Amino acid sequence: MQEKFLTIGYSTLADRLKNIAPPQVDLPHEIFISIQNPQKTEFDLPTDFDFQYVETEDKGVAKSRNLVLYQVKTKYLLFADDDISFISKGIDSAISYLEANPNCDLVLAQAMSNAGVLRKNYPKKEVKLTRFNSAKAGTIEMIVRVDSARSKGVVFDKNFGAGAENYLGDEYIFITDLLKAGGSATFLPITIAIHPEDSSGSRWGTEPDLRTRARVFQRVFGAFAPIIRTGFYIRNYRKFGGFKNFANFVIGNF
DSSP states (O other): OOOOOEEEEEEEEGGGGGGOOOOOOOSOEEEEEEEEOTTOOOOOOOOSSOOEEEEESOOOHHHHHHHHHHHOOSSEEEEEOTTOEEOHHHHHHHHHHHHHOTTOOEEEEEEEOTTSOBSSOOOSSOEEOOTTTOTTOOGGGEEEEHHHHHHTTOOOOTTBSTTSSBOSOHHHHHHHHHHHTTOOEEEEEEEEEEOOOOOGGGGTTSHHHHHHHHHHHHHHHGGGHHHHHHHHHHHTTTTTTTTTTHHHHHHTOO
């Protein structure tokens, strides 16, 4: 039997467990599902594929993904949501890159919509990740070298991400914490997942959105955050409704 290098780690709520379809991935893999069930809802486990799971009463995607990160036993971990499907050829290519580059601790790849359109303006070539070019990272685009993240003590910040007051930024913070701990991460122009369009962009420019983004930059850049926030606001001022919230965003006063 071929060794399983990869775990596909799902994070989901109990009432969404039924949405998970058997991943069509050729590379031998394990499946691990973290089920958050704070309401103690009754649910049925999938019966059409093999997997391991754990159920908790916690809430928040960062907590769920940390649980997955510390439960899996394979070399690599691919994060998954309950509403995505995978592109097997892309995953094979990303794992091959990690095998050929043992100093790379994380690969960030691409995802596309159900219509076959890339979900973001990704780079066209391989790029080393830094604090300045990884802010748009999505969890379903990430493959992590598990032992490296564990040995460096890198986890998702439970104060950020879906289910937390600060509803975004958990992926960005994870990558930058990995870099700060001496790790290395690389973007590859390889498409590995298909994800439906979402409506999170509708929050752009609202006070909760500005507050959350200000806190993300504070978490990543510390004392230099006001400089970074200034540049970010100027580049996106139309999305933020002009300059009316400029001062508050720059100083993080919300």
